[in-house]
Amino acid sequence: MKVKSLFLGDVRFQFKYGFYFIYLFFSILYIGLLFALPRMWREKAAVIMIFTDPSAMGLYFMGSMVLFEKSERVLNSIAVSPVKPWEYVISKLFSIGLISSVVSLAIGIPAGIVINPFFFIFGVFLCSCLFSAVGLMIACKITTLNQFILATIPAEILINVPALIWLFWYKKSWLLVHPGVCIMTLCSGEGAPLPALLVLFFWAVLFTVLACGTVKKMLRSVGGVKL
Amino acid sequence: MRPLFHCFHIFLRQISRDSMLFAVLTAPVLTACAFRFGIPYAEVLLCAYFDKVSILSGYYLLFDLFLAVMTPYMFCFASSMVMLTELDENMARYMAVTPVGKQGYIMSRLVFPGTIAFIVSVILMHFFSLTMWSAPFMTLTCFLTSLLSIAVSLLLVSFSHNRVEGMALAKLSGMIMLGLPVPFFLFSRTQYLFCILPSFWIAKLCVDGNLLLTIPAVLTSLLWILVLYGRFEKILS
Numbered sequence: 001m002k003v004k005s006l007f008l009g010d011v012r013f014q015f016k017y018g019f020y021f022i023y024l025f026f027s028i029l030y031i032g033l034l035f036a037l038p039r040m041w042r043e044k045a046a047v048i049m050i051f052t053d054p055s056a057m058g059l060y061f062m063g064s065m066v067l068f069e070k071s072e073r074v075l076n077s078i079a080v081s082p083v084k085p086w087e088y089v090i091s092k093l094f095s096i097g098l099i100s101s102v103v104s105l106a107i108g109i110p111a112g113i114v115i116n117p118f119f120f121i122f123g124v125f126l127c128s129c130l131f132s133a134v135g136l137m138i139a140c141k142i143t144t145l146n147q148f149i150l151a152t153i154p155a156e157i158l159i160n161v162p163a164l165i166w167l168f169w170y171k172k173s174w175l176l177v178h179p180g181v182c183i184m185t186l187c188s189g190e191g192a193p194l195p196a197l198l199v200l201f202f203w204a205v206l207f208t209v210l211a212c213g214t215v216k217k218m219l220r221s222v223g224g225v226k227l
Numbered sequence: 228m229r230p231l232f233h234c235f236h237i238f239l240r241q242i243s244r245d246s247m248l249f250a251v252l253t254a255p256v257l258t259a260c261a262f263r264f265g266i267p268y269a270e271v272l273l274c275a276y277f278d279k280v281s282i283l284s285g286y287y288l289l290f291d292l293f294l295a296v297m298t299p300y301m302f303c304f305a306s307s308m309v310m311l312t313e314l315d316e317n318m319a320r321y322m323a324v325t326p327v328g329k330q331g332y333i334m335s336r337l338v339f340p341g342t343i344a345f346i347v348s349v350i351l352m353h354f355f356s357l358t359m360w361s362a363p364f365m366t367l368t369c370f371l372t373s374l375l376s377i378a379v380s381l382l383l384v385s386f387s388h389n390r391v392e393g394m395a396l397a398k399l400s401g402m403i404m405l406g407l408p409v410p411f412f413l414f415s416r417t418q419y420l421f422c423i424l425p426s427f428w429i430a431k432l433c434v435d436g437n438l439l440l441t442i443p444a445v446l447t448s449l450l451w452i453l454v455l456y457g458r459f460e461k462i463l464s
Contacts, residue, residue, distance in 0.1 A: 017395055
């Protein structure tokens with residue numbers, strides 16, 4: 001019940017601050033761009049667009065969301081409420097995962113890359129949870145937006161570069177242990193989707209657990225006093 | 228001027244503490260190197276692969292324009308992030324009632340970084356551009372891209388009420404740069420649909436080489452800056 005309330009609160013918050021409007025705009029822009037590209041480039045371009053934008057939106061927005069909650073003393077209220085750290089984390093991850101999945105579907109369907117909707121939606125959702133969890137872990141430890149932007153660069157490189165290498169040059173099956181390669185596999189329909197989904201699930205759960213630990217530590221020390 | 232420089236010093240201290248100062252100084256150099264050496268190399272590879280005489284070389288000027296925009300954009304983006312934090316924490320409003328004033332606050336947060344970015348941009352363009360530029364034309368282009376970046380920053384801070392909206396707008400603000408590739412790809416009158424964007428006129432000035440196009444480039448930038456400045460002043464009040 002608490003998770004549901006937190007989730008609805010986060011969705012309302014994201015709607016109020018224009019996330020839905022922005023991604024509606026970007027979806028239209030991306031679809032337009034896809035149709036401007038030659039047909040043979042369209043699939044790869046769509047996979048890259050989905051992987052680098054809607055799936056990774058948690059990594060981009062989490063810093064501002066957490067910093068805003070810190071400055072508005074929302075976290076202080078959460079710290080003394082019955083809400084558990086994992087409930088806070090899940091609501092954040094799922095609310096962002098919802099936008100990511102919807103936007104990715106909106107881009108993926110016209111691009112013709114949604115071969116198996118189950119693998120596609122779950123793949124994007126898990127990838128979004130992974131990015132959001134990493135973003136949340138970073139956001140808990142920073143005090144300014146500039147710090148957040150810089151701190152996310154190594155995470156982006158570590159997740160994006162191997163995935164792009166796999167997509168264009170080096171399609172070895174052992175690279176499937178990398179979460180970025182898993183989402184590429186699930187979106188492009190190349191390779192084995194089930195192992196990719198399982199590996200991605202493992203990474204998403206691992207980083208969600210780590211994010212829960214970081215949030216727990218942060219909620220214990222809000223206001224400068226260790227609870 | 229003294230309070231202004233002091234305010235600018237606070238800004239510099241803030242971004243150097245975050246390592247953002249280091250990032251905005253090194254990132255343009257790294258990108259400039261990637262453009263200068265990576266793009267001609269990619270051109271050779273692509274031409275060999277597709278068996279063509281040229282693929283990217285026709286767009287070297289576009290890459291130069293992106294380089295000219297990137298440095299001031301990065302500097303002003305760092306400023307915007309600091310301003311968003313200061314707005315959220317009410318620091319901006321406090322600064323506006325000190326001897327720094329509203330105009331001084333904007334000068335220290337946007338005009339000073341924009342001026343530094345302009346100088347850095349000219350230096351980078353001189354050493355790393357892919358096409359031949361005359362010194363006055365390069366200076367003019369860098370000046371215009373600095374004005375454009377100030378407009379983008381003002382857009383971020385004048386339309387957002389907090390950091391979250393600011394970050395959301397930051398994603399949209401990149402659209403102002405959409406005018407850069409237009410004269411390279413749209414040759415009919417349709418291109419004038421983008422005439423409200425200063426970036427369109429900057430690119431058109433460089434493509435056509437007609438100095439008269441400086442007038443719409445400056446006017447559109449100033450129009451954006453004036454409108455957004457008026458809005459931001461209200462937020463500070």
